[in-house]
Amino acid sequence: MAAGSGSGSGFGSASGEWARYWQYAELPDLDLLRARYVHHTFPRHSHEGYVFGTITRGVEDVGLPGGTVHAGPGVVVMINPEVPHTARAGVPEGWVYATLYPSAQVINDIAADTTRLRGTVGFAETSVVDPESARLIGEVHRAAEEGNALAADSVLRIMVARLLSSHGSVLPTRSPRSAGARDAARARAVLESRMAEPPTLEVLAVELGTSPFALLRAFKKQFGMPPHTWLTDARVRRARRLLDAGVAPSAAAAEVGFTDQPHLNRHFTRIVGVPPGAYQRERARTYKTGRDLSP
Known part of the structure; x- marks a missing residue:
């Protein structure tokens, strides 16, 4: 919203x-x-x-x-x-x-x-x-x-x-009790730490000692979306923090692992609802408009 x-x-x-x-x-x-x-x-x-x-x-x-x-x-x-x-x-x-x-x-x-x-x-x-x-x-x-x-x-x-x-x-606390939940939590930590160059699902599963499909099922059950969807969302979140800190969109795109700024623009706009440049401009200003912004 x-x-x-x-x-x-x-x-x-x-x-x-x-x-x-x-x-x-x-x-x-x-x-x-x-x-x-x-x-x-x-x-x-x-x-x-x-x-x-x-x-x-x-x-x-x-x-x-x-x-x-x-x-x-x-x-x-x-x-x-x-x-x-x-x-x-x-x-x-x-x-x-x-x-x-x-x-x-x-x-x-x-x-x-x-x-x-x-x-x-x-x-x-x-x-x-x-x-x-x-x-x-x-x-x-x-x-x-x-x-x-x-x-x-x-x-x-x-x-x-x-x-x-x-x-x-x-809200209930979600502690990863099952082996699948623990694998999902470990996978998320790996993706967070290697966001710019994430492993493939197969490589990730091998590192965690499980199979690709078992990891895929466990991750989706634990976090509500498959690893690649979660990673895109996490990249956009991190890009937002970088934009808030004044980092240029092109540099933010590279740091979080998007191939280029248009790649960031596409996913950022879909998830946040505005392009990264407009997002950064709006948040860098202090408003006192007193007017209705809707058409």
Whole structure:
């Protein structure tokens, strides 16, 4: 779920798509996205933090491990950290939405302050009909766009506390007990450490003392996607951190293992929702616009 405006989005006006993905300097542990997508589809990916999204027009189909959520106006989609998901238009005219991406630390701090939940908290439901929480998500965006840090921070906390009180739970810890789960965790560590030059599935399996198909099955069961899909997602995550640090997109592409900048552009745009150049420009600026970015 992502957002941006006009010329910075990288989407053509012919499709009617626009997006703005940014970060408000006063709330560094929160990313914001507003967008309209028609033809764009998000491949399977996950986030290190939480996702709270609401649709203002149209329908978004969100593919989650438990099935597809058809999200329309008044629905709030809640996705816990590291949960793989996809997204695409649920109707021909696409969807317009506002999304918040708070860090895990933000959500757990709010839970500790307002609930009896302890440990890593999450949400039992992936979508709820809650027009008031949907309105509050829009209010966070509006306050951030107007440079009102007090309002943005306050409304974010009110919204999260509201959802936690109704739908919050403690996430189970996933310790790799089976041999397959341990192999999957070891494989992930290898891919993280050798991201620029990853081994083939066969070589990786030999290194871990298992077979390619056994590793493929175990990895998908543990992380919700096969190793090559996970690696692309991980490369984009690392590229985002490099872009945040001011690294040029071409250098970021080489460092994370993409063959060239167009290769990074293609995967980054599909997963994040905006091209890397637009992403970097938006996050390097401080906004106080006070205007509605939607067309």
